[in-house]
Ligand SMILES: Nc1ncnc2c1ncn2[C@@H]1O[C@H](COP(=O)(O)OP(=O)(O)OP(=O)(O)O)[C@@H](O)[C@H]1O
Ligand SMILES: C[C@H](N)[C@H](N)CCCCCC(=O)O
């Protein structure tokens with residue numbers, strides 16, 4: 169079964185999307201699953217002899233299966249560490265979907281899993297008429313929400329889940345325990361487990377490097393099966409409504 173990429177978004181910037189994505193990639197590697205991380209848009213980069221390089225994209229490349237080109241991991245690498253729309257303006261470029269679409273196709277052709285890290289939070293503006301959810305919808309990526317467990321995360325998590333569900337399938341959420349560990353952490357986790365519309369797929373602890381991928385895989389395979397059933401039933405319905413003409417019999421209307 170061809171699995172779609174999974175879009176990893178977060179309740180904010182700097183809340184652990186990269187830490188969680190890299191930890192998931194390391195667990196896939198330990199399980200012998202060929203997995204690759206992607207950072208379509210990165211804002212904040214250093215100039216190197218090989219070109220501009222972003223630390224998130226490098227971290228994902230390091231945690232990915234070997235031999236993946238940086239340019240496919242990070243098609244849009246912008247020098248300034250600011251909102252990508254403004255960083256693109258400063259760089260004299262306009263963020264567009266085709267380079268991301270083509271790079272993703274190459275990554276997906278060579279890997280069993282592709283984890284696509286967003287930038288900032290879910291509704292990231294990209295240009296005058298586009299936001300990141302437009303690309304996620306175009307790609308058909310299901311979404312996982314990383315919740316940075318810090319004061320304020322309850323509201324951010326619930327609002328993000330509500331907004332994501334309007335545009336894309338939300339597979340689940342992952343708790344990331346950033347330092348310093350928030351007060352009453354367990355009560356915050358219990359509150360989200362009770363209120364979030366989708367299951368918790370794991371928790372990355374403080375300073376941990378690995379995160380089990382089994383719950384993510386369960387949710388992803390379930391999504392892929394349901395999607396293929398929907399496509400098949402739509403095809404079946406079309407067949408019933410307008411069956412292919414049998415050879416040698418032309419419809420009366422011609
Ligand atoms: N579970 C954790 N334990 C310890 N440090 C963490 C943890 N999660 C994140 N951090 C640290 O917090 C900082 C922000 O994390 P990270 O870069 O993953 O955030 P992000 O959401 O990917 O940010 P951006 O929006 O810029 O992509 C980093 O210095 C990272 O090492
Ligand atoms: C530069 C930073 N580390 C992120 N890569 C980009 C964060 C974009 C935030 C946009 C916003 O204000 O919502």
Ligand SMILES: [Mg+2]
Pocket residue numbers: 185186187224285
């Ligand atoms: Mg990141």
